[in-house]
Each structure stands twice: as C-alpha cells, then as structure tokens.
Amino acid sequence: MSKRVRSREVCADCSAPEPRWASVNRGVLICDECCSIHRGLGRHSSQVRHLTHSPWPSSQLQMVQTLYGNGANSIWEHSLLDPSSSVSGKRKANPQDRVHPNKTEFIKAKYQMLAYVHRMPCREDDSVTAKDLSKQLHSSVRTGNLETCLRLLSLGAQANFFHPEKGNTPLHIAAKAGQMLQAELLAVYGADPGALDSSGKTPIDYARQAGHQELAERLVEIQYELTDRLTFYLCGRRPDHRNGQHFIIPQMADSSLDLSEFAKAAKKKLQSLSNHQFEELAMDVYDEVDRRETDAVWLATQNHSTLVTDTTVVPFLPVNPEYSSTRNQGRQKLARFSAHEFATLVIDILTDAKRRQWGNSCESPKENVELILQGIDSRHNSESQDNDQPDYDSVASDEDPVQEATCGDSCNDRRTKLNSLQTENTTLRWQTPSGQQHLQAPFGRHPPRGGRALSMYETGSSPRQYPHRAETTRHEDGVILQPFPTNGCSLEGQSIMLENDYDTTPNHSEQEETGPPPVSDAVEPGEEGEEDATLPCTEDVICKTEQITKNIQELLRAAQETKHESFLPCSEKICVAVKEMAALFPKRPSSETVRGSLCLLTSSASRLHGECQKAAEHNPCPSDIQLVTQQVIQCAYDIAKAAKQLVTVTTKENNN
Incomplete structure (x- = not known):
C-alpha cells in the first residue's frame, strides 16, 4: 500500500487534515501536534512512526491503514459517539485547541486512562473476564476482521494467551489461516512467533506447513526484530534471515585497542545477568534507539523557523508506571550517553544476545561482522571516532575491544543501569501459580532449535488494563513476576525524573544536573x-x-x-x-x-x-x-x- 497520505484522512485525535504520523498499536493516524503528545506518553501507551520518513514493514503499514480505514478510532472514542456525551460536556479535541492543556488532557484520557473505551460489565472475577476475552481473540484471528481483534485487545485480551483446550496461541491460529495483518497486530501487542503449542510447533512452523511462505518469513523477522533494529541503527543493514543469517555484529573502528580492566569487569557483569534481566536491559536500549531515531525524523520534518511551538522533542524515555523507579531511572539515563558510548552498548547487547542464543560460542558460519569505519553510523557519513570520547566500556565485548575510559559521572550512570537490574531482581517477590504458560521463552530453552531470539516485536506494547485489574509479568521459567510497586518516590541517594509528559513545570530545575546556573538570581x-x-x-x-x-x-x-x-x-x-x-x-x-x-x-x-x-x-x-x-x-x-x-x-x- 502506498505510504502517501490521502487527502481525506484526518487526525484521529483532533481531526486536523493530512496527518503525517501513525500510532501503530492504536491503529490511528495523527497530526504533528498530537504526535508530540503521544511521544510524551511513552511507547507503552503509543508507538509512533512517520508515514513517509520512518522505515516500515509493508504489511505493518497495511495493518495500520486497514485499522484506520475501518474505524479503529471508534474503539478509543466509543463513549464520545453516544449523543448523551455532548450533554455531559465530553468532547474530542479540534485543530484549533491548544496543545497544552486541551489536546494533552484529551489524549491522555483517551489512551492512558482509556476513558472513552466501551467498558465490559463488572464481574467479581476479572481473571475470568480476561480469559473469556482472550478466547474470543483466539477465535477471531482466523478471520480478516482486524478491528474486532483490536477491540478485544483494548479490553484486556492477551496476545499470548495459551488456549487450554486448543493447546495453542492466537498467533498459531492466525499463522495457519494465513492472516498476515492479524499476525502483525498480535505481534505489536507482544505475541511471540517462537511460542510452542502443545505439539511443540511454533507459529512459523504452521505458516510454512500451510504454504504461507511470505507470512513465515515475516514471522522470523518479527522474532528477531529487537536485534535487527539495533543492528540497523548502527550500520543501516539487516541480517538475511531467509538465508539463515540471524545476526550482524557491528565493530568499532578502534577495535585494535585493549580492553580496560573496568571494561572487562563490566563485560563479565553483563554476561552474568539472568536472561530476564538481560531482556529488560535489551528492551530498554531498544526503546532508546526508537526515541533517538524518531527524534531525528521529528527534527527533519518540523519547521524550526517559528519561534516557539507547543510540539517538542522527547529528551529522554518517558516513565512507564509498570516499571520500578529503579528501572525508570536507568532508562532515562540512556539519553545521556554520547553516540559513541551508546553505540558500544548496542554492540555489546547484540554480542551477548547472540552468545545467549547460540551458547557460549559465537561461531556461526553465516553470521557477518559489519565494521563501522566512519564513527558510529555509516549511514549518515559521521566523521572518524573521537578518541577523547568515553566509551560505554561497562559492557564491552570480545569482538569489540575499546579504549581506556575515563570513569566519571557517565561511568556511574552506566553502573547504575546494570546495578538497578540486580537491585530490582532482589526486591521482587515471586510466586508460581499452576497451569500458567510463559510469555517469553528464554535463550537456550529449546536447544534443538539453536536457542531463542529476543522475540518481542514492539517492546512495552502490552495494552493498559483497567485500574482494578491485577497485572503480572511472566518470567522466563514460567514464573509470574509481581510488578514492583511504583510509588513515585526516589530511591535513597538517587534522583528520579517522574514526569509523564513534557508540559514543563517548575520542578524541572530540581531534576537536571547542569552544574552551576549562569543565572544567579534564580528563584x-x-x-x-x-x-x-x-x-x-x-x-x-x-x-x-x-x-x-x-x-x-x-x-x-x-x-x-x-x-x-x-x-x-x-x-x-x-x-x-x-x-x-x-x-x-x-x-x-x-x-x-x-x-x-x-x-x-x-x-x-x-x-x-x-x-x-x-x-x-x-x-x-x-x-x-x-x-x-x-x-x-x-x-x-x-x-x-x-x-x-x-x-x-x-x-x-x-x-x-
């Protein structure tokens, strides 16, 4: 489907003409102003991409366009379509409304609070309701009715639901039926293409057996989306999965330099992380890559000749209330890494992901190494590496020796990121209810298949549940992880930014570390x-x-x-x-x-x-x-x- 925006399309949130952005997990098109608010909500609420400047898998773009064309926006604005809503004072934003507070408040209510979504009748056992919704989703994905499945997902249906009687997940059903767009939608909501059914088969296996080769190849891409995205960020290339190549590990141009002792210790610490902790770190880095790439698109498409607009870039990852304060702090500090530091971190995440999938040996005859000759990103003709820039040396790899690093505040920030994962791990409480299926299979869980990929497609994509519903996260061994309570407080000795959007407030002065202010008369x-x-x-x-x-x-x-x-x-x-x-x-x-x-x-x-x-x-x-x-x-x-x-x-x- 053509990426060109058709003239009849309007922003789903304020009805402005010719929207240039899409919210992938919401299935809507949005204008620049509304997009700036979506980005401030965080990817756990809305995953935005530019219709023409962002790279899109063609089937994913078709999925979003189909949802938008079939009225997906009515899912998020259900109660506003009721004539009585005008009597009660409810109304959607319009193009003339101010970004702050009018559009911001409306969009937050619409997507964060789900204030206008059709509510299911209250029942005593909400887990039964979620199970019923998931069973409906399981049945619906065999058809092409995308908006029905999105509605079920918005109400709490689980994309990775394991049907106890059928012995498989919705993605198995969609793959067998050849429903490419349903598979795309399920993947955006976290469905695992490598999940096993009761017969030990994956959705990829079902697609191949049914002759849906294009869908099977796309599911493999989805399975490796996280590591593919990190590779593409550095060198502009993706592995050739069709021919069995699943990783490209970029190298820095200064690979002849020796590892510092600190780097070696940090590398060992990275490798000692559990699969669950490593996946969390990888997902956080993925989110930061998305933020940086989207910021680049944002700057390239905005008119900065105007003095001030209410639409802004997002300076760091917004807070995800489902994560602990410690993890949110580590995520936000990723924005402080220089391009060189961040690239080194990305390389080491890729290297360790490959090691965990293939075992301790990283040898595979079909894997490539991409040498980054001109600094960090060869796609943008960056200049040679500046040796005075500190590397992200806390996760250096064998394939990427880096120079001796000066360890100041940035090193402390990097230590904090890894330490926070271990701190959180000791704080969490675990329980193992019977009969639960794991959402994410760990690396190496199925040795005959050569280990497991990081298969989450769009990280942080689980639909927000209603406040009264208890939420859990599955651990790698089938254990249920109870969420760490996020009370909005900072841990001892740590300052944490907890703004959910960037409508700036006076509190920002207490959050930033910029040294002595040049304005001496600050109040x-x-x-x-x-x-x-x-x-x-x-x-x-x-x-x-x-x-x-x-x-x-x-x-x-x-x-x-x-x-x-x-x-x-x-x-x-x-x-x-x-x-x-x-x-x-x-x-x-x-x-x-x-x-x-x-x-x-x-x-x-x-x-x-x-x-x-x-x-x-x-x-x-x-x-x-x-x-x-x-x-x-x-x-x-x-x-x-x-x-x-x-x-x-x-x-x-x-x-x-």
Missing part, C-alpha cells in the same frame, strides 16, 4: 525572606520578553542552519536577558504562578547554557550534535513559554 523554593506581592510594570516585562525572544530566534536559526559554533554565544545572550527579566520581579513573589514561571525561566536558561557549553567543550560528532540540538530546542521552548507566562500574569494583575 528557588524555600528562599528566605518575606513574600512580596508587587509586580513590575507590564511594559518592562514585555520589553525584556522581546529581548529574550530575539535571542532565541537567533539561536533557533543557528540550529536550523547547523551553525553549532553559535550555540554558546547565543545562550550567553539569552542568560543575560533572562537574568535582567528575573531582576524585575521580587526575590520572593507571593504569587505561586509567578514563582513557578520564574523558576522555569531561570532553570531552563541554566540547562540551555550547560548544553551549549557541552557542545563547545567536547566537539561532539554529528550524532551527538543532533542530541544536543534537540536539548537546545527544548530549553529554548521552555524559556519562551515561561516568559510568556510572566507577561500574561503581569498583564492580568496590573489590569486588575
């Missing part, structure tokens, strides 16, 4: 002194805002024209203007709104200066500059937003 909570209700003249505030705006425009032009050497001078001008604007207000304003806006203004200027200093001091490669540019744009947006808030509140108060 901090708890500052000594009496509260002062006086506000400056509106004209003075507008004058300073215009000065800030002018400097931000200069910075954004530099970003658009890739004049990165101008970042630091521009940020210094912005910091001076921000300091002058903050000086107009009392040190301890009585208005909570003013305090919050000043805090956001000054802390964002500090973060901006820190990011621009980083670019100037370390001379990063193009891949790193792209990440810095994203952060710079985000900080500029926050500064402009805070300045606008101060103008608004000052005008309102002075007019009163």
Whole structure:
C-alpha cells in the first residue's frame, strides 16, 4: 500500500487534515501536534512512526491503514459517539485547541486512562473476564476482521494467551489461516512467533506447513526484530534471515585497542545477568534507539523557523508506571550517553544476545561482522571516532575491544543501569501459580532449535488494563513476576525524573544536573525572606520578553542552519536577558504562578547554557550534535513559554 497520505484522512485525535504520523498499536493516524503528545506518553501507551520518513514493514503499514480505514478510532472514542456525551460536556479535541492543556488532557484520557473505551460489565472475577476475552481473540484471528481483534485487545485480551483446550496461541491460529495483518497486530501487542503449542510447533512452523511462505518469513523477522533494529541503527543493514543469517555484529573502528580492566569487569557483569534481566536491559536500549531515531525524523520534518511551538522533542524515555523507579531511572539515563558510548552498548547487547542464543560460542558460519569505519553510523557519513570520547566500556565485548575510559559521572550512570537490574531482581517477590504458560521463552530453552531470539516485536506494547485489574509479568521459567510497586518516590541517594509528559513545570530545575546556573538570581523554593506581592510594570516585562525572544530566534536559526559554533554565544545572550527579566520581579513573589514561571525561566536558561557549553567543550560528532540540538530546542521552548507566562500574569494583575 502506498505510504502517501490521502487527502481525506484526518487526525484521529483532533481531526486536523493530512496527518503525517501513525500510532501503530492504536491503529490511528495523527497530526504533528498530537504526535508530540503521544511521544510524551511513552511507547507503552503509543508507538509512533512517520508515514513517509520512518522505515516500515509493508504489511505493518497495511495493518495500520486497514485499522484506520475501518474505524479503529471508534474503539478509543466509543463513549464520545453516544449523543448523551455532548450533554455531559465530553468532547474530542479540534485543530484549533491548544496543545497544552486541551489536546494533552484529551489524549491522555483517551489512551492512558482509556476513558472513552466501551467498558465490559463488572464481574467479581476479572481473571475470568480476561480469559473469556482472550478466547474470543483466539477465535477471531482466523478471520480478516482486524478491528474486532483490536477491540478485544483494548479490553484486556492477551496476545499470548495459551488456549487450554486448543493447546495453542492466537498467533498459531492466525499463522495457519494465513492472516498476515492479524499476525502483525498480535505481534505489536507482544505475541511471540517462537511460542510452542502443545505439539511443540511454533507459529512459523504452521505458516510454512500451510504454504504461507511470505507470512513465515515475516514471522522470523518479527522474532528477531529487537536485534535487527539495533543492528540497523548502527550500520543501516539487516541480517538475511531467509538465508539463515540471524545476526550482524557491528565493530568499532578502534577495535585494535585493549580492553580496560573496568571494561572487562563490566563485560563479565553483563554476561552474568539472568536472561530476564538481560531482556529488560535489551528492551530498554531498544526503546532508546526508537526515541533517538524518531527524534531525528521529528527534527527533519518540523519547521524550526517559528519561534516557539507547543510540539517538542522527547529528551529522554518517558516513565512507564509498570516499571520500578529503579528501572525508570536507568532508562532515562540512556539519553545521556554520547553516540559513541551508546553505540558500544548496542554492540555489546547484540554480542551477548547472540552468545545467549547460540551458547557460549559465537561461531556461526553465516553470521557477518559489519565494521563501522566512519564513527558510529555509516549511514549518515559521521566523521572518524573521537578518541577523547568515553566509551560505554561497562559492557564491552570480545569482538569489540575499546579504549581506556575515563570513569566519571557517565561511568556511574552506566553502573547504575546494570546495578538497578540486580537491585530490582532482589526486591521482587515471586510466586508460581499452576497451569500458567510463559510469555517469553528464554535463550537456550529449546536447544534443538539453536536457542531463542529476543522475540518481542514492539517492546512495552502490552495494552493498559483497567485500574482494578491485577497485572503480572511472566518470567522466563514460567514464573509470574509481581510488578514492583511504583510509588513515585526516589530511591535513597538517587534522583528520579517522574514526569509523564513534557508540559514543563517548575520542578524541572530540581531534576537536571547542569552544574552551576549562569543565572544567579534564580528563584528557588524555600528562599528566605518575606513574600512580596508587587509586580513590575507590564511594559518592562514585555520589553525584556522581546529581548529574550530575539535571542532565541537567533539561536533557533543557528540550529536550523547547523551553525553549532553559535550555540554558546547565543545562550550567553539569552542568560543575560533572562537574568535582567528575573531582576524585575521580587526575590520572593507571593504569587505561586509567578514563582513557578520564574523558576522555569531561570532553570531552563541554566540547562540551555550547560548544553551549549557541552557542545563547545567536547566537539561532539554529528550524532551527538543532533542530541544536543534537540536539548537546545527544548530549553529554548521552555524559556519562551515561561516568559510568556510572566507577561500574561503581569498583564492580568496590573489590569486588575
């Protein structure tokens, strides 16, 4: 099916014309503004891809287009279609609505809270309801009715449900029936192409036996999606599964260098992780790859000539409430890795995934090694590796010796990522109910088949359940993993960012580690002194805002024209203007709104200066500059937003 967006298509969330993005697991098309909100929700809520700039498997794109064309959006907006909803005040967003808070609140209610989904009648035993829904899904996948299956999945049906009487899963049924699009939908919701039925056969086996060769080949691709995606991120190539090649392990150009002792110890620690812990780490890295790639598409498709828009990049992985605080912290720290560090981590994940599948030996006659000659990503003609950049040396592999690393904060961050997995493992409680089937088979569980691939297709894709339903995660040995309670608190000695979206708040100043702020007059909570209700003249505030705006425009032009050497001078001008604007207000304003806006203004200027200093001091490669540019744009947006808030509140108060 053509990727070209047809003129009759509109955004599923606000009805804006010609949507350019898709939410894969929701089966809808969305506009740029709504997409920015979807990305802030996290991939566990919505998995977004650009219709023309992101790489798509053709059958997956066809699945999304079919769902959208057959009214999948009515699943997520069921109650809004009821005439009585207009009486109760419920309505969907429209193109003219502001992104924050109007569209944001609507999209969160629609996809996070499932506020408009048709609710099943309440029953005492919700597990029975989920089982019934899963049995219906099991029966429905033999047909081509995608929207029925999506509706069942939205209500809590399990894509990996093992039918006790039939002895197989929905994906076995879809594969045998040759239902390619149903297989795509099930895979997005976490179905395992390598799951065994009661006869020891996989969905791939059933597809081949039924003569559905194209479907069988696609299921193999889905089975290796995680490692394939990591490989493609580094070298722009995918293994040739059709000819038995299942891994390509890229190598760094500096492979002649010796491993440091720290790197060797960290490598050993990575290899000592259980399969479950390793899969979690691999899934987190997969999510970070998706975030970085989608950010690149986002920057390439946005018009940055406008001063400020409410749509922004996502600076780190959003919090997944189903993960522990420790794991969420480790996931967010992945965004701080340089391109070189992150590439080394990806290589070592690939190497260990292959080792776990094939056993301790990584020898396989059909596997390739891709040498990355020009830095990290040969697809984008990156320049040679900068030997001053610290490697991600905590998971270095035998196939990728790396240089001696300087171990500062970034090393601590990397240690935290691996340590958090082990900490979480000792904290979790386990129980083993009888009759339960495992969702993910571990590496090497079935030796005759040469081990197991990381078969989750889109990570974090399980549908959100209603709040009253207990949720569990299956462990590798058929054990049920009770979720670690996420209470929103930070662990001792660890600062954790828990924002679920990026409608920035004053709390951001307490979350970032950017060193001493250049804006010395920053207003901090708890500052000594009496509260002062006086506000400056509106004209003075507008004058300073215009000065800030002018400097931000200069910075954004530099970003658009890739004049990165101008970042630091521009940020210094912005910091001076921000300091002058903050000086107009009392040190301890009585208005909570003013305090919050000043805090956001000054802390964002500090973060901006820190990011621009980083670019100037370390001379990063193009891949790193792209990440810095994203952060710079985000900080500029926050500064402009805070300045606008101060103008608004000052005008309102002075007019009163």
